Amino acid sequence: MSKDNQRAKAEAFRAMHDRSQVLILANAWDAGSARFIEDAGARAIATSSAGLAYSLGYADGEFLPRDELVRAIERIARVIKVPLSADIESGFGDDEKGVGETVRAIIGAGAIGINLEDSTGERERPLYEIDAAVARIKTARAAGEAIGVPLVINARTDALIVLKGEREALLEEAIRRANAYHAAGADSLFPLGLNGEAEIARAAREIKGPINLIFRAGMPSIARLKELGVARLSLGSALALAALTLTRSVAHDLLSAGTYSPTLGTGINYIEANKIMQG
Numbered sequence: 001m002s003k004d005n006q007r008a009k010a011e012a013f014r015a016m017h018d019r020s021q022v023l024i025l026a027n028a029w030d031a032g033s034a035r036f037i038e039d040a041g042a043r044a045i046a047t048s049s050a051g052l053a054y055s056l057g058y059a060d061g062e063f064l065p066r067d068e069l070v071r072a073i074e075r076i077a078r079v080i081k082v083p084l085s086a087d088i089e090s091g092f093g094d095d096e097k098g099v100g101e102t103v104r105a106i107i108g109a110g111a112i113g114i115n116l117e118d119s120t121g122e123r124e125r126p127l128y129e130i131d132a133a134v135a136r137i138k139t140a141r142a143a144g145e146a147i148g149v150p151l152v153i154n155a156r157t158d159a160l161i162v163l164k165g166e167r168e169a170l171l172e173e174a175i176r177r178a179n180a181y182h183a184a185g186a187d188s189l190f191p192l193g194l195n196g197e198a199e200i201a202r203a204a205r206e207i208k209g210p211i212n213l214i215f216r217a218g219m220p221s222i223a224r225l226k227e228l229g230v231a232r233l234s235l236g237s238a239l240a241l242a243a244l245t246l247t248r249s250v251a252h253d254l255l256s257a258g259t260y261s262p263t264l265g266t267g268i269n270y271i272e273a274n275k276i277m278q279g
Contacts, residue, residue, distance in 0.1 A: 001077065001110050003148050010112035010150045013044050013083035017152075017188050017210045022226045024215075025085075025234040030055045031075040032277065033239065036268075038080045039276045045080055046115070047073070049087040051240025060237075061121055066092040070105045077110025079277070085113030085152060090120065090128075096139040103143040103151065113152035115190070116140055118177065119162060126162035130177055133157075134184040141185035154212055154232075155186035160193030171199060175206050182209040188232055197228060204229025 016023045026042060028034035029051025037045060050060035052072055058064040073086045086106050091099035099116075106114060118133040120126060128136065137155055144151030159174040178189035190212040194200050197220060204211050210231030219225070222233065253259050268276075 006112055006149045009083040010152055013085065013113055013152045014187055016043060017231050019210060019231045022222050022230060023232040026239055027051065027235050028076060029240040030072065031079045034076045035079045035277055038082055042082060044083040044085065046085040046234055047087045048237045048240050049089050050237035054240060062089050062092055066102060070109050073106055073111050074109035083113065084111045085115065085154065086111040087115040090117050091136055096135055099136045100139045100143045103140045104147060107144060107147050107149050107151065112149060113154065114140060115154045115156060117156035117158060119158045127158060130180055134180050137181050137184040137186050153186045154188045154190050155181035156190035156192055158192050160191060175203060178207045188212050200230065201228045
């Protein structure tokens with residue numbers, strides 16, 4: 001992919017966060033799922049870190065070797081035409097240098113956006129200190145600029161799900177971090193763990209950039225979330241888990257009862273699948 005093409009895709013993806021409509025991202029976990037999601041009408045593709053890791057035989061949480069992540073992103077970028085954003089978790093690097101290396105490799109593989117979170121994976125220190133998290137975002141931004149690709153950064157804070165304390169204090173910390181990440185160069189902000197319309201509306205009002213939520217069953221409608229100020233919705237690992245659930249269910253029936261009943265009456269057949277993958 002030429003740098004001109006990547007730059008155009010990055011700018012197009014950034015423009016999708018303007019809140020004129022909610023950007024919906026049905027997260028892919030491999031090249032095949034990405035191609036099928038694109039065929040369904042997606043304006044852009046984002047990856048699921050968990051789904052992608054599972055597809056390659058690893059648990060989520062940066063157990064996947066970085067070079068395997070990069071190769072997977074390269075395969076996805078090869079088969080889709082829409083912009084691609086890669087979930088790189090905490091950056092696959094213990095320090096800023098490592099984050100920069102990851103970002104350069106991911107852009108080289110064809111992505112034009114990233115998800116970057118502030119979790120450390122450590123029990124005693126679950127989040128990076130805010131200055132360190134800011135520095136990692138600035139490093140990611142600088143890596144894109146050095147290559148000539150205006151990387152779209154979705155900065156996630158896990159303050160609401162890993163820190164202990166009163167809910168009000170946790171929400172204030174999530175908002176404080178999101179605003180610091182926006183000032184550091186993040187294009188959209190992802191305060192994971194918001195509950196209820198009041199929290200969503202407050203986050204959308206007090207966070208200076210567009211916000212991203214995970215769309216789950218029981219949440220307000222997309223139209224209502226737009227009214228509350230949400231700019232972007234993603235499904236996280238939901239599609240990958242649905243595919244794995246179906247796989248396990250069919251395999252269980254086959255292996256335990258010796259039965260097989262097509263679970264999806266209107267499922268994609270072999271001929272249609274091949275046609276989609278041929279583009």
